[in-house]
Amino acid sequence: MHSPESLGIPEAALTADGALWTAREIAQQPRMLERTHAMVAGLATQIAAFVDPVTGNPAARVILTGAGTSSYIGECLAPLLDRQLAARVDAVATTDIVSAPRLYLDPAQPLLLISFGRSGNSPESVAAVELAETLVADVRHLVVTCNADGALGKVGVRQAMTLLLPEETHDVSFAMTSSFSCMMYATLAALSGPDTLGFRVGAIARATARVIDDANTQTHALALTGFDRVAWLGSGLFKGLAREAALKLGELTNGGVATCFESPMGFRHGPKTFVTARTLVCVFVSNDPLTRRYDLDLLDELRGDGAADRVIEITAGAPHGDAADAITVPGLAQAGDVDLLWPYVAVAQLFAFHASRAMGIRPDTPNAQGTVNRVVQGVRLHPMVP
Known part of the structure; x- marks a missing residue:
């Protein structure tokens, strides 16, 4: 019997080399994109009702936020969405919001904070949501995540909606691959409207x-x-x-x-x-x-x-x-x-x-020293100075 392969490599060899999950998660992206589209399309009415009061307001702002790879989703989409939506759209990393919240959060400007999180457990992601909730009078939170059990979707806020992606996109590998591509697709479909992407x-x-x-x-x-x-x-x-x-x-x-x-x-x-x-x-x-x-x-x-x-x-x-x-x-x-x-x-x-x-590195766990981790560790959060 022919052994299963991912990226043209037998999965037995990938397992031995610590590369199986990364290979599978790269390879699954086309299928996951179509499943993500179906998920967003099924929620189109609810999404529009939640985001439209901000995205359709020229005086409002949308911030696309995350840390590391998750923040780059915003950097890819913000220039386009800023042209498409009435509201101003910016990409601001959670790491920037947490370290300088008053520089990025305007208390008087209506805000839609779109938070990306593969696991939803990064401390900066949770802290950014809490800071926006504290500092901004009119704020809505759209959480785009791959993990049903992540802390990001459980923060107590006034107005929130979560887009939970297919379970397979919660990448097991250290590096984000299908989680990046599918959170990016879900956000574009949610804000542009899935009908505009349906034929594409x-x-x-x-x-x-x-x-x-x-x-x-x-x-x-x-x-x-x-x-x-x-x-x-x-x-x-x-x-x-x-x-x-x-x-x-x-x-x-x-x-x-x-x-x-x-x-x-x-x-x-x-x-x-x-x-x-x-x-x-x-x-x-x-x-x-x-x-x-x-x-x-x-x-x-x-x-x-x-x-x-x-x-x-x-x-x-x-x-x-x-x-x-x-x-x-x-x-x-x-x-x-x-x-x-x-x-x-x-x-x-x-x-x-x-x-x-x-290079003889194990892609699923490339940092053998443990100095960097799949979910960031060692972050000490400090209170705002009055």
């Missing part, structure tokens, strides 16, 4: 599945090259995604690969000094015609410099250079950039996973 979710899921299948070999080969530095670059929505890609690689290699992130245009202004002869540069290329031209200019410049070992474009369009230096997302050449978030992040997850294994 199938294409997004199919493209993500194809990328996981087709880019698996290519990202594995890149990981075996042994780059000691990787720069992730993205414009617009993809700058937040580049930050998540850099974190994922740092987490899964336990800091064994130096990483940075920037926008392609911003990379020229100093961060380009990061590039050495053993550096891989990966660029998330936009579908927007104007933004794409700037992305391609930077690709040309980096390739012309010849300073980096490899420059890879991740694109939904035709490759700009040698096809061997492109990872192509099928079926979304005409899509808006927001639809590319999910197949693009799958590329970064695959590369981080293979880089971890290539």
